[in-house]
Amino acid sequence: xxxxxxxxxxxxxxxxxxxxxxxxxxxxxxxxxxxxxxxxxxxxxxxxxxxxxxxxxxxxxxxxxxxxxxxxxxxxxxxxxxxxxxxxxxxxxxxxxxxxxxxxxxxxxxxxxxxxxxxxxxxxxxxxxxxxxxxxxxxxxxxxxxxxxxxxxxxxxxxxxxxxxxxxxxxxxxxxxxxxxxxxxxxxxxxxxxxxxxxxxxxxxxxxxxxxxxxxxxxxxxxxxxxxxxxxxxxxxxxxxxxxxxxxxxxxxxxxxxxxxxxxxxxxxxxxxxxxxxxxxxxxxxxxxxxxxxxxxxxxxxxxxxxxxxxxxxxxxxxxxxxxxxxxxxxxxxxxxxxxxxxxxxxxxxxxxxxxxxxxxxxxxxxxxxxxxxxxxxxxxxxxxxxxxxxxxxxxxxxxxxxxxxxxxxxxxxxxxxxxxxxxxxxxxxxxxxxxxxxxxxxxxxxxxxx
Amino acid sequence: xxxxxxxxxxxxxxxxxxxxxxxxxxxxxxxxxxxxxxxxxxxxxxxxxxxxxxxxxxxxxxxxxxxxxxxxxxxxxxxxxxxxxxxxxxxxxxxxxxxxxxxxxxxxxxxxxxxxxxxxxxxxxxxxxxxxxxxxxxxxxxxxxxxxxxxxxxxxxxxxxxxxxxxxxxxxxxxxxxxxxxxxxxxxxxxxxxxxxxxxxxxxxxxxxxxxxxxxxxxxxxxxxxxxxxxxxxxxxxxxxxxxxxxxxxxxxxxxxxxxxxxxxxxxxxxxxxxxxxxxxxxxxxxxxxxxxxxxxxxxxxxxxxxxxxxxxxxxxxxxxxxxxxxxxxxxxxxxxxxxxxxxxxxxxxxxxxxxxxxxxxxxxxxxxxxxxxxxxxxxxxxxxxxxxxxxxxxxxxxxxxxxxxxxxxxxxxxxxxxxxxxx
Numbered sequence: 100x101x102x103x104x105x106x107x108x109x110x111x112x113x114x115x116x117x118x119x120x121x122x123x124x125x126x127x128x129x130x131x132x133x134x135x136x137x138x139x140x141x142x143x144x145x146x147x148x149x150x151x152x153x154x155x156x157x158x159x160x161x162x163x164x165x166x167x168x169x170x171x172x173x174x175x176x177x178x179x180x181x182x183x184x185x186x187x188x189x190x191x192x193x194x195x196x197x198x199x200x201x202x203x204x205x206x207x208x209x210x211x212x213x214x215x216x217x218x219x220x221x222x223x224x225x226x227x228x229x230x231x232x233x234x235x236x237x238x239x240x241x242x243x244x245x246x247x248x249x250x251x252x253x254x255x256x257x258x259x260x261x262x263x264x265x266x267x268x269x270x271x272x273x274x275x276x277x278x279x280x281x282x283x284x285x286x287x288x289x290x291x292x293x294x295x296x297x298x299x300x301x302x303x304x305x306x307x308x309x310x311x312x313x314x315x316x317x318x319x320x321x322x323x324x325x326x327x328x329x330x331x332x333x334x335x336x337x338x339x340x341x342x343x344x345x346x347x348x349x350x351x352x353x354x355x356x357x358x359x360x361x362x363x364x365x366x367x368x369x370x371x372x373x374x375x376x377x378x379x380x381x382x383x384x385x386x387x388x389x390x391x392x393x394x395x396x397x398x399x400x401x402x403x404x405x406x407x408x409x410x411x412x413x414x415x416x417x418x419x420x421x422x423x424x425x426x427x428x429x430x431x432x433x434x435x436x437x438x439x440x441x442x443x444x445x446x447x448x449x450x451x452x453x454x455x456x457x458x459x460x461x462x463x464x465x466x467x468x469x470x471x472x473x474x475x476x477x478x479x480x481x482x483x484x485x486x487x488x489x490x491x492x493x494x495x496x497x498x499x500x501x502x503x504x505x506x507x508x509x510x511x512x513x514x515x516x517x518x519x520x521x522x523x524x525x526x527x528x529x530x531x532x533x534x535x536x537x538x539x540x541x542x543x544x545x546x547x548x549x550x
Numbered sequence: 551x552x553x554x555x556x557x558x559x560x561x562x563x564x565x566x567x568x569x570x571x572x573x574x575x576x577x578x579x580x581x582x583x584x585x586x587x588x589x590x591x592x593x594x595x596x597x598x599x600x601x602x603x604x605x606x607x608x609x610x611x612x613x614x615x616x617x618x619x620x621x622x623x624x625x626x627x628x629x630x631x632x633x634x635x636x637x638x639x640x641x642x643x644x645x646x647x648x649x650x651x652x653x654x655x656x657x658x659x660x661x662x663x664x665x666x667x668x669x670x671x672x673x674x675x676x677x678x679x680x681x682x683x684x685x686x687x688x689x690x691x692x693x694x695x696x697x698x699x700x701x702x703x704x705x706x707x708x709x710x711x712x713x714x715x716x717x718x719x720x721x722x723x724x725x726x727x728x729x730x731x732x733x734x735x736x737x738x739x740x741x742x743x744x745x746x747x748x749x750x751x752x753x754x755x756x757x758x759x760x761x762x763x764x765x766x767x768x769x770x771x772x773x774x775x776x777x778x779x780x781x782x783x784x785x786x787x788x789x790x791x792x793x794x795x796x797x798x799x800x801x802x803x804x805x806x807x808x809x810x811x812x813x814x815x816x817x818x819x820x821x822x823x824x825x826x827x828x829x830x831x832x833x834x835x836x837x838x839x840x841x842x843x844x845x846x847x848x849x850x851x852x853x854x855x856x857x858x859x860x861x862x863x864x865x866x867x868x869x870x871x872x873x874x875x876x877x878x879x880x881x882x883x884x885x886x887x888x889x890x891x892x893x894x895x896x897x898x899x900x901x902x903x904x905x906x907x908x909x910x911x912x913x914x915x916x917x918x919x920x921x922x923x924x925x926x927x928x929x930x931x932x933x934x935x936x937x938x939x940x941x942x943x944x945x946x947x948x949x950x951x952x953x954x955x956x957x958x959x960x961x962x963x964x965x966x967x968x969x970x971x972x973x974x
Contacts, residue, residue: 136617139615145899147899168616
């Protein structure tokens with residue numbers, strides 16, 4: 100079971116079996132009995148707060164009632180018609196700050212409905228039992244839209260466009276589609292190669308061509324696509340890793356947490372990876388937690404997550420912090436890295452103790468070292484704007500209207516690369532779908548004007 | 551601990567809880583387990599004239615909510631399928647082993663005086679405390695002219711009761727079927743026939759469900775199904791009404807009542823007693839949970855009586871009967887309004903939507919900084935209780951009477967045409 104950390108029985112390296120167990124589903128799927136019990140606990144609230152809390156506005160009481168009435172396929176259709184990535188969201192969404200936080204049963208019963216787990220059950224059931232795609236494409240429009248980036252935003256946009264009868268070509272820089280679902284989420288959240296399975300399911304609707312290994316700048320330009328296609332959707336995410344800007348950053352053993360996660364996600368036999376001995380993860384978001392917990396589950400002896408600020412300012416949820424703690428990750432707050440020390444390869448990280456004075460982070464002059472043979476940086480990513488000079492950028496992200504339209508007609512964007520927006524899969528799906536509907540509307544108006 | 555002893559038809563029982571004539575009382579093994587668990591008595595599974603009936607395989611269907619809750623069971627099992635003599639010898643043995651417990655012999659026979667009399671004499675000879683006439687089964691036996699086929703014809707109820715009375719000197723209980731338009735007719739017939747008590751209700755005629763794969767009623771017997779007898783929590787309201795009707799009618803109110811119908815909790819038991827029952831019979835609840843529920847039935851009833859200051863069953867028996875009236879005797883001026891305790895409200899919105907969609911549009915919904923607020927519009931609230939019933943939070947919505955200063959006035963006292971009060 101993935102729920103509990105498998106520790107070394109000998110004090111030495113973890114066995115292959117232990118590592119495999121550590122990377123199984125963090126939350127094993129509910130069984131039919133659990134599902135019936137949970138589904139019947141739902142009150143079927145009117146105008147339910149959980150729906151409002153979901154960026155894709157899944158009709159949660161409806162799908163839970165469908166589960167309770169033994170219409171599991173219907174439940175899955177309810178979920179997927181609002182959010183085609185309902186399967187990934189059920190696994191990776193921080194439901195504790197979204198739908199489940201808003202569940203009215205938090206008041207009084209102090210325990211919300213397990214919405215994410217129920218959602219997973221329904222979507223898995225449909226994907227495992229149905230051969231025909233649950234959605235049918237609308238009449239062909241003869242239009243083709245280019246989508247840049249096959250992450251959650253791009254795939255959700257492509258799916259909705261295909262459903263509305265358009266053809267779509269998706270350009271993906273990496274070798275596989277899926278974006279962070281495929282490369283950036285912790286392995287135990289996406290067990291069973293789920294990202295690839297879901298990508299196939301999404302594109303199986305038809306009309307979607309994914310061109311992998313094609314990147315903006317190297318293989319095509321934005322203006323190429325704008326000229327050649329009826330509309331363009333940009334869902335390229337944030338790909339430039341932030342740097343620490345301190346001495347020693349180039350030492351061997353220092354890398355980006357996302358690259359570490361990508362390595363785990365793309366390695367079939369995890370026991371072949373050297374877990375390292377003393378790991379320092381620098382950062383305070385969910386990527387930092389994902390890296391730290393996976394390092395521990397891979398068998399690293401000591402994993403320290405160092406963050407410049409305090410508990411309250413950390414980007415990850417309380418649930419994620421608890422996950423790190425129960426997996427034996429030491430969380431060090433108010434620690435500002437000032438130097439990475441080593442010869443050729445990293446030996447330790449030197450930190451200055453920080454405190455908060457009048458709302459400002461101030462060094463205290465108190466320094467300490469943490470031993471490290473691996474340092475993973477999880478400082479966040481920024482937008483690579485080199486190929487997007489035609490578009491307006493605001494606070495480092497693409498500026499778009501509420502329908503996803505950028506500053507240039509016919510070019511839309513969504514997902515992590517737009518402002519404002521939360522860097523969540525579910526938000527990216529919502530953005531992609533919103534933009535698709537806007538593109539469809541725009542093309543319909545164009546057609547009307549032409550005739 | 552309150553005194554739970556009760557007396558019905560002159561029979562004294564250590565508590566009012568007996569097992570009804572049904573599968574749980576089919577044989578010595580089950581009955582002795584029930585007595586060991588604490589049940590006060592049993593009505594043995596109905597005995598018929600030999601040769602015994604043959605039962606089919608697949609006998610029960612259930613009516614469930616969408617979760618685990620079983621609301622009712624439907625059965626198509628017939629009476630005892632064991633030879634009469636085997637049953638009688640077991641009854642004799644149990645009577646010896648459990649001298650302080652009650653055993654009533656249940657019986658049915660075709661409508662022939664000799665058959666009824668012979669069978670009644672044999673059963674009485676086993677040492678039972680009384681005999682119950684099964685005039686209620688709505689499936690199988692009625693197709694052979696027994697069970698509800700007798701119970702639905704008052705003359706036959708009277709005759710069979712009299713036949714048994716004439717040959718035995720132990721109390722006679724006539725068990726009534728609810729599958730009739732007016733329960734008072736068979737109750738009066740039983741009284742005329744000389745019954746010491748009536749037992750009701752037997753099961754409600756029903757098809758419990760349809761197997762949508764086989765396309766046949768459940769329980770499915772080799773691709774076919776039939777109507778059966780419905781029992782359990784779901785039929786309790788039907789039983790309460792019929793018990794109350796007999797308890798309050800001038801013609802029948804002197805009959806002792808052994809109440810049956812969905813009794814599952816001590817509260818159910820207290821409700822039947824409050825409506826006039828002298829003793830109670832339970833079946834479905836033990837078929838769902840086993841005999842152990844007797845512990846909470848006894849203790850719960852006792853705790854309730856202690857809390858209310860009732861020292862014995864007789865102290866509160868029938869107290870609700872006098873408050874069970876015809877609609878025309880209700881106070882038309884009584885005015886209730888729903889009141890929502892906003893501190894307790896969890897904002898599920900169920901009160902709003904049921905009132906909005908199905909009632910009087912009397913609960914408004916208003917967004918607040920932190921969520922939403924539900925408010926009763928007194929002018930539109932008719933005091934129907936629906937919101938209070940659907941609210942998942944205990945005591946969050948209460949129904950408060952409005953002091954309007956108006957007198958108790960019934961509909962007949964108000965002219966239905968002018969709306970003015972008669973006589974003013």
